[in-house]
Amino acid sequence: MKVVSIINLKGGVGKTTTAAIMAEALAEKYQKRVLIFDNDKQGNISRLFDLYNGEAVPGACIALKSRHLVPGTIKKTGIPGVDLVNNNYFMELSENEIRADQETKQHDRYKAALEEVAGQYDFCIMDNPPDLGINVINAIVATDEVIIPVNLDGYSLDGLEELAAQVKNIRVLNPKVRIAGCLVTDFEKSKYSEAAEIWLRTKSGLHIYTQRIRHYKKAKDATIEKKTITKYCIRCGAAQDYKKFMEEYMKGGK
Numbered sequence: 542m543k544v545v546s547i548i549n550l551k552g553g554v555g556k557t558t559t560a561a562i563m564a565e566a567l568a569e570k571y572q573k574r575v576l577i578f579d580n581d582k583q584g585n586i587s588r589l590f591d592l593y594n595g596e597a598v599p600g601a602c603i604a605l606k607s608r609h610l611v612p613g614t615i616k617k618t619g620i621p622g623v624d625l626v627n628n629n630y631f632m633e634l635s636e637n638e639i640r641a642d643q644e645t646k647q648h649d650r651y652k653a654a655l656e657e658v659a660g661q662y663d664f665c666i667m668d669n670p671p672d673l674g675i676n677v678i679n680a681i682v683a684t685d686e687v688i689i690p691v692n693l694d695g696y697s698l699d700g701l702e703e704l705a706a707q708v709k710n711i712r713v714l715n716p717k718v719r720i721a722g723c724l725v726t727d728f729e730k731s732k733y734s735e736a737a738e739i740w741l742r743t744k745s746g747l748h749i750y751t752q753r754i755r756h757y758k759k760a761k762d763a764t765i766e767k768k769t770i771t772k773y774c775i776r777c778g779a780a781q782d783y784k785k786f787m788e789e790y791m792k793g794g795k
């Protein structure tokens with residue numbers, strides 16, 4: 542099982558959108574067995590697949606606390622071949638509990654839990670929150686590849702260097718983790734976005750996928766209808782872009 546973490550310290554850059562579309566495409570187009578791991582207390586990807594439950598301790602918290610994916614924590618989505626470990630605001634409490642626990646190791650909890658199901662899936666796609674909390678460090682320790690969705694507007698390139706440095710630091714705990722690449726999302730042509738893209742492609746030192754994802758004006762409507770952009774509007778530019786990105790990703794093995 543390859544563990545792919547979708548991470549950016551910036552919020553609202555398309556992490557959840559990218560994680561969901563990758564999971565669907567891996568299962569539906571590439572016949573892969575996929576586990577989505579919702580590592581964000583907002584539970585957005587759990588909501589998208591109708592598996593959000595604000596009342597019960599979610600699978601991600603159970604995994605973080607127990608180091609196990611106990612029976613019942615892995616839920617079926619409506620998509621054949623795609624299962625999901627859900628999350629909700631209980632994660633905040635779990636993070637505090639883990640931080641307070643000085644007795645046992647803090648950082649390899651997801652790694653231990655995911656190793657239990659490694660034979661059952663080809664990919665685990667982890668959707669992360671926009672921070673570097675203990676659960677995100679746990680995700681990176683369990684990860685083979687990091688994909689960083691980036692927007693080219695405003696301050697959205699801030700934080701990239703910190704994230705790259707953090708991933709490098711975590712190599713002490715997980716030597717195999719690497720940043721596979723950055724994916725430019727929600728792209729709109731402007732003077733600023735052109736300059737930002739040139740910087741990203743020539744100066745950031747990171748691999749930048751050739752394919753970018755165009756802005757899709759009805760993306761919020763798709764979210765409200767609990768559909769990915771690719772399911773909501775097969776022919777729109779962003780859906781086509783994601784399709785091509787997946788081809789690039791699968792071809793490069795990155």
Ligand SMILES: Nc1ncnc2c1ncn2[C@@H]1O[C@H](COP(=O)(O)OP(=O)(O)OP(=O)(O)O)[C@@H](O)[C@H]1O
Nearest residue numbers: 552553554555556557558671727755756757760761
């Ligand atoms: N290509 C796009 N064009 C226009 N809007 C988009 C595009 N991709 C995502 N969005 C919208 O941008 C918003 C943020 O996207 P998303 O939730 O995927 O970001 P995120 O990085 O996961 O955010 P957070 O940091 O809060 O978890 C959503 O409303 C989503 O529908």
Ligand SMILES: [Mg+2]
Nearest residue numbers: 556557581585
């Ligand atoms: Mg998100």
